Amino acid sequence: MVGITTNVGERARVVALREEGVEMNEIAARVGRGRATVIHILGDNQVPTPKASLGAKKKTSKRTDTLIRRSVIKNPFVTSIEIKKEYPELLKDVSERTVRHRLHRDLNLRAHRAARKPTLTKAMKRKRLEFCAKYKD
Template identity: 40%
Template sequence: MGRKKMQMAEKSRALTLLEKGDSVIAVARDIGVSREAIYQLKRSTSSFPPGMVPKRKSGSGAPKKTTPRTDKLLKREVTSYPSITSFELKNKHPELLNCVSTRKIRHRLQKDLGLPCRRAAKKPMLTAAMKKKRLIFCKRYRYWTTEEWRKVMFSDESTFRLVRGVPKMVRRPSTASRYDPKYTVKTMKHPGSVMVWGAFSGNMDRAGLYFLPRNVTKKGSNYITVLKDHLLTFWRIHQCDHFMHDGAPAVQHTSRRS
């Protein structure tokens, strides 16, 4: 047995086929509905003028708590302030959202307006001076070819914590203690760390890694040592013409010694 509910276009086609003399079985097979649905459509339109299609009856249930006006308001507010919460929306517009629950507001934003709640991505904060320097850099090298960029050696470093407490979700019964070791994430106040330096180029990809001693950070003096002992060898192998590193003051890239 097929489905019973039909759209207006399907009802119009079914009535047209019935007027042409097709059987109820053939019409039901063509539309993809049950025979009872075609019989019911035929009975309900017996007193209608030719060409008239019966409208679908209004569904049961409570009426919508929101109107097109409130939906437009919700979309405008979230578009202007993406971090605004449903609770803040309700308090900001009590005259329109007084009878609407915060759960209904979230449902309307996610399902009907296409604005689901997502975790914001983390991105470095750039000052006006930083943006200006980046723009100058792009304009200076915008006409470089692929072959020219392949001969650039890039380097960077990163610090890795030896013990790192990773947040996680746990399912803990109400009778258990929150601080039970089974339900906690282990952390250390001053965990050990290792700084790793690496480089690469477009000619031959990775150019090796160098691990600094434990809990030793990079300074102007040891940074020069790293470049002499680990960069120059790969520099000749990769046949590069330029060396590029960031201007991080924490590793003394901008110091006079380096």
């Protein structure tokens, strides 16, 4: 209903008629507007707000999530099983899969492998030193 232009007086008349208990169709006929416009003016077409908490309650708290995050930042190669063993009391009712979900979805820490890089040979090291010596000044 974007683009409906009504003046303040017309809106006030629609609201007054509705407060008197007049039906929507009757208001639309009296005002000379469509039923959808009357509904839009009254605000009856608003989408209801969703409930605050949908779904199951989380098994981990914000504090627990922070500890999981610290473990991974401290040691990026730690597994979800090792994290669960590191905090047995906090994560006793939590599965390894839930720990991975927290890391991936909530903490935005994606699982990935480090890129493999070739080791430097003696010739490469010698060339680098020569380059540095040549352009040091």
